[in-house]
Amino acid sequence: MSHANDRNTGPVPICHRDRTKTLLAAAIEHHLTDQGQPPDRPMEAPWDVWWACYRVQRTAAEFSLDPRRAKARCEVCATDAGRLASCAPPEHPDRMVKRRCSCLLTWARSMRQPATDIAWPAWRLTVAMVKPGSDPIAVRELLAESHTVLADTQQSLAPADVRRLYPDAYGRAYVARRDDYLTSAPVTVFVLLASPWAVGKAKDIKLGVRRHLGDGDVLRNHLHMPDSPGDAFADLDHLAGTETFIRLYERYERDRAADRLARYRALLEQPDPRHRPG
Numbered sequence: 240m241s242h243a244n245d246r247n248t249g250p251v252p253i254c255h256r257d258r259t260k261t262l263l264a265a266a267i268e269h270h271l272t273d274q275g276q277p278p279d280r281p282m283e284a285p286w287d288v289w290w291a292c293y294r295v296q297r298t299a300a301e302f303s304l305d306p307r308r309a310k311a312r313c314e315v316c317a318t319d320a321g322r323l324a325s326c327a328p329p330e331h332p333d334r335m336v337k338r339r340c341s342c343l344l345t346w347a348r349s350m351r352q353p354a355t356d357i358a359w360p361a362w363r364l365t366v367a368m369v370k371p372g373s374d375p376i377a378v379r380e381l382l383a384e385s386h387t388v389l390a391d392t393q394q395s396l397a398p399a400d401v402r403r404l405y406p407d408a409y410g411r412a413y414v415a416r417r418d419d420y421l422t423s424a425p426v427t428v429f430v431l432l433a434s435p436w437a438v439g440k441a442k443d444i445k446l447g448v449r450r451h452l453g454d455g456d457v458l459r460n461h462l463h464m465p466d467s468p469g470d471a472f473a474d475l476d477h478l479a480g481t482e483t484f485i486r487l488y489e490r491y492e493r494d495r496a497a498d499r500l501a502r503y504r505a506l507l508e509q510p511d512p513r514h515r516p517g
Contacts, residue, residue, distance in 0.1 A: 253509045254354040255283065257467070263291040264469030265503035266302040267476075271488060272496045278304070278507060285309040285320035286346045289329065293406045294473040296328035316342045331402050333414075343409065350407040356442065360502040362468040363433045364491050365441060366475050368426050373452065373461040375427035381448045382429060385437035389487065390430040390479065396422050403477055404463065420458055428478045432491060442466045468499060 253261070265278040282288055285306035292299050299305060299321070306320040323330045332343060367382055369375040379388060398418045401408075408414050437444060445464040452461050465471040475484040 253357060253506055254352070255287075255349045256352065256354050257357050258282070258507065259287040259290055259350065260467045260469045261503050261506045262287060262304075262469075263294055263473060264467065265500060265507070266291050266297075266304060267295060267469060267472045268496050268500055268503075270297065270302060271485070272493060272500075274497050274500055278503065282309050284311045284342070284346050285313075285317045286343060289320040289324040289332075290350070290406050291469075292324040292329045293331065294403065294470075295476050296403070298327050298329060299324040311342070313340055313342045315340045316346075331406070333402065347407045347409040357506070359439070359467050360499040361438045361495065362471060362492060362499070363438055364475060364487055365431050365433065365465060365471040366478055367429045367431060367445075368463040368474075368478060369429070370426060370459065370461060370463060371420060371424035372459060377452060378427075378448060378462055379429060381451055382431060382444070385440070385444050386429075386431040386433050388429050389432055390483070392428050392479075393425045394428060394478075395425045398422060400477070404474070416458060430475065430479050430483070430487070441471070 259282065262278055262282060268274075269278065288299060288304045288306040288309065292302060292304065304324070306324050307317045309317065309320075311317070319332065319335070323332060332338075338344075365386075367378065369378045375391075379391070382388065401417050401421050404421075405417060408417055433441070441464065445462065445466070448462060448464075449455075449460050455461065463474075465474050472484065472488070475487070479487075
């Protein structure tokens with residue numbers, strides 16, 4: 240199978256954020272298809288596993304994952320992340336009155352660091368959420384140049400929805416800005432199927448829409464649209480509903496799941512740039 244960016248398909252380092260997103264994608268597709276083996280490579284931090292579980296509201300047991308197997312040595316985080324990821328559905332650490340260590344904030348900052356592009360395996364189903372203050376008609380017209388719009392809905396987000404979209408948002412002011420903005424008015428959600436020529440170009444298409452409509456700041460930038468298959472599937476499950484997501488996945492994505500699962504395994508085996516050999 241061809242990949243979005245063939246120059247990056249070799250054994251090059253994969254950043255923390257993309258490693259965690261790969262875990263998410265592998266867990267979702269293994270759960271849906273029961274193909275191959277569940278992703279059993281230990282992650283760096285127990286919060287990586289919790290993040291994947293929280294994004295799709297599936298327990299660690301459902302995903303055959305265990306936050307306590309993470310390489311990090313912080314027993315406080317291993318215990319807390321394991322407990323939250325084992326709840327049905329998984330819970331958010333915002334409910335904890337006070338953290339006993341600083342690991343969670345350090346982890347969240349690492350997840351938000353810029354990263355170089357990697358070659359995600361091809362997927363076609365995705366979702367775009369038009370943010371408050373933007374023009375859904377203009378966004379739809381621009382997206383229709385590269386995607387078929389399968390469905391559209393208008394919905395109001397609650398703070399719990401914002402947490403699920405951005406589980407790594409931490410810091411009182413950082414979180415408050417997102418809550419205040421994203422819950423301030425209804426959003427429009429488009430369920431999309433990429434045209435064959437647009438496969439692998441999700442990030443470029445999203446950035447092109449933003450440029451056309453006028454770049455805002457990092458938050459008020461017109462639309463939320465995932466760059467990776469795991470995020471796309473998690474957002475479809477969340478914003479379009481589990482029943483709709485599974486129906487569309489079976490129709491458009493299942494036949495390529497084995498190839499993607501093999502690619503996820505290869506990505507998880509690549510080196511973590513935070514750890515230098517020797």
